[in-house]
Amino acid sequence: MCRWLAYSGSPIKLEELLVKRAHSLIDQSLHARQGATTTNGDGFGVGWYDDAETPSVYRSTHPAWNDRNLRELAAAVSSPLFFAHIRASTGTAIQETNTHPFRYGRWLWMHNGLIREFPRVKRDLVLAVDESLFPSIEGTTDSETMFYLALTMGLEDDPVAAVERMVGFVEQTGHEHGVDLPIQMTIATTDGQKVWAFRYSSEGKSRSLFFSTRMDTLKALYPDIEELEGLSDETRVIVSEPLGDLPSAWNEVPEAHVGIVEPGADELLPFVPRA
């Protein structure tokens, strides 16, 4: 089980969310918070946007908690939009090309969950990736395969429809190979402007996914918390597990939904795989 975090809003240093907080992502990498889950020590990655055309990505196979370069980077880099991911491998090799977030052009993608019986269905899935995209696949994970399938199915034009088609295809392929519950996922993807966060699983019991409450609400509730002051009203954090203990700071995304963080009102839509 992996963990991830997506941030969109007023530019902040990455370390604010990755390092400093109680229950920061790095802290979570070492100690699972709720119960007997695994340690996330199989590498990590961060991807961030600045003024360049494509996002930057830093990925390592070391545990996040003991990587000094990650701390240096997180203290040096500010960004209005970044992804971070800590990995617990479900079987594929521990190597940088298998760590999230994955990047294609302006897009980033990260995933918590798995395609069940991936070795059995991998070939059929990979064959469905568009020929022009195929050479860009660098790793061997189910997560990256899902990214390239979504790109094949129109991610850059209509992200929600593309991910619905991707999931529909993964479920269909799994069923053809006798896999009952082919997919379990929370996914975040972005083009550097909007962030889409998906929660879905074949069994209808998906891994957790939380949005931070609107900043204006939070500021009204907690006028004494200084660190909220500098953040714009539209600032949002999406996480696999809550980062702190502030009551009412987090809202769970419902089962089989997609949340969209964008300028103006955010959206929350039902998610339905397409055949």
Add this chain to the structure above:
Amino acid sequence: MCRWLAYSGSPIKLEELLVKRAHSLIDQSLHARQGATTTNGDGFGVGWYDDAETPSVYRSTHPAWNDRNLRELAAAVSSPLFFAHIRASTGTAIQETNTHPFRYGRWLWMHNGLIREFPRVKRDLVLAVDESLFPSIEGTTDSETMFYLALTMGLEDDPVAAVERMVGFVEQTGHEHGVDLPIQMTIATTDGQKVWAFRYSSEGKSRSLFFSTRMDTLKALYPDIEELEGLSDETRVIVSEPLGDLPSAWNEVPEAHVGIVEPGADELLPFVPRA
């Protein structure tokens, strides 16, 4: 908190104890067994003897649980005497030269615990290392410093006395710097023939240390366990935490004692730091 294992007896593949068992050392590296202890993901090392004059050492900064080379090595190498150690850093850098076991000539050394306030006392400790030994120090840990102090104080001639002197010196130095409880340790060291295992702490509440029961006793108790058959009566395993659930297989070393595994009867002696 680190974990370690020392094996002496009939030659076996390293994987028998490092990989295969429930609660093998690698399994322990990922999941602490009893309660809320830390994950041991800050590197590992194995040292083993064969027919060469000096022991071989393999050390890595990756978590033991995801290092493929360790599994290959553990499946390929057999040895009658080997040490294995998984690290949870207490602050010093994650690098191969800081992973156990440490080697000097025919000797290996590994440690679980710490010298408290090490940065404050390090200079005084390091200055006490013999000039001829000083250049062989490769890392920056308290554990390696203890090894070189013990070598300075006669480890190769009288291991028990040397470690008692080393601990006495560390306690004295700590007290001079205002450290109340200067040392916490379980230590294993060997010259390739005997194994010495020490349990001591300034506060009299040392970390756990267990010896396996005599093989002839175990065989009599469990005549149906095939894997015990091939092992000589003198085979012993010393561990920071028991490796399995076999009742009566493990004996705890008492507080402030040293156990010596050697041909003929093993010994268990009180351990008293020397001024």
Add this chain to the structure above:
Amino acid sequence: MCRWLAYSGSPIKLEELLVKRAHSLIDQSLHARQGATTTNGDGFGVGWYDDAETPSVYRSTHPAWNDRNLRELAAAVSSPLFFAHIRASTGTAIQETNTHPFRYGRWLWMHNGLIREFPRVKRDLVLAVDESLFPSIEGTTDSETMFYLALTMGLEDDPVAAVERMVGFVEQTGHEHGVDLPIQMTIATTDGQKVWAFRYSSEGKSRSLFFSTRMDTLKALYPDIEELEGLSDETRVIVSEPLGDLPSAWNEVPEAHVGIVEPGADELLPFVPRA
């Protein structure tokens, strides 16, 4: 340009050929011997046979010349048959799953050279890998793809024919994509009993490949060299570049040939790609 070495004969410590000699493989990794070739610092691997059913493999992304574990391993392990490879990447990622030798069951495979325009032809090549073999592909290199194509085409039954078919297929696929000279290779493969070494390139100017002279001949020529005495008459070394300066010790494999090291007389056969 990579470099490799295959050894078959009397059991010796790996370090004899990897570390100790002038122009040992590790020495070659740092300093190319003849002219302006690249440094081989993009990882290395060794694979060796002992009494186990499958060979052991140790692979690392560090330069061979500064990897301490490789030196430890090479000093500890003896084997009658081993492969070693040092990598200079032609573009694919530096990760353990991309380092040679590759292993499948009892087979090892390593390669120096490249499939030209690999990103353009990769999809068609990968699709031709048998469905049952597909999930075993772990990396992203042209070299591993060649291995799985050869396995698909019968490597385990008739290695020479399978590699001829594989090369024929790679050339045909390249031509279909407008690649003039699709392949450049020296390859070694083994089942733990025999070693097959191939030299071929579409342009007819393949990278170098040398066999050591028969040991009985060498012993007669150099009666004073002690280190030859212990080696059986059938001992052979196959290398991409000669390891030392002993005159008449090395014979170049001719262009478009395959050499087979086996009990009894070795063989040297023409190599002809099959459509």
Add this chain to the structure above:
Amino acid sequence: MCRWLAYSGSPIKLEELLVKRAHSLIDQSLHARQGATTTNGDGFGVGWYDDAETPSVYRSTHPAWNDRNLRELAAAVSSPLFFAHIRASTGTAIQETNTHPFRYGRWLWMHNGLIREFPRVKRDLVLAVDESLFPSIEGTTDSETMFYLALTMGLEDDPVAAVERMVGFVEQTGHEHGVDLPIQMTIATTDGQKVWAFRYSSEGKSRSLFFSTRMDTLKALYPDIEELEGLSDETRVIVSEPLGDLPSAWNEVPEAHVGIVEPGADELLPFVPRA
């Protein structure tokens, strides 16, 4: 033999000097430019200043040429003052704590060269480091020892005098141990405002060191080179080896001199070790 680069002037992306140019530092890491020197594949580091109180440092044990994170970082980070260093170990371990630049407070330090017979003199040198600084030493190199000796001897107050005292002490200590020519060095150090670059060796034949010509001169000479336009007249690059082939762009620092890059006119002073 290591290589290094120091930049001071108009803020630029690190990649401009580390990646993009012909004979960039990364290019140099793979191919030595002039003759038969060693490959610099034993790790690298960059240190840079932005608006934070202390500089950031990114260090890795992988070869600079195949480290993807370095390329990402160099494309993302702009700085008006940065150091970069590629390492060829002279014997000490390949680990992050042994890679340059070293950092203490606001200071960075990097070195090309060596203290001869370092294992023999190390203890005496380390003992001379101030007690308050001693715990900050993290690695085991001669280069870091020189840094902490210079800090002990007043680097933060009078850098030139401190380095002259440090070199005098290293030479005296070497002579006491029978070392004829104790030190060989080019060194760069900075407090984030000025840069000091030293060239000295006991034998009077120091490794090369070059300053870029004043930008106003260069602009007058080469009015057509667009990339010079954006750079302030005070921008300077100091390098162990020239980065390109522009005639008259580089001035060699004379033997036994120190150059100081600072606001206003730079300085070039004789360097004389102090007893």
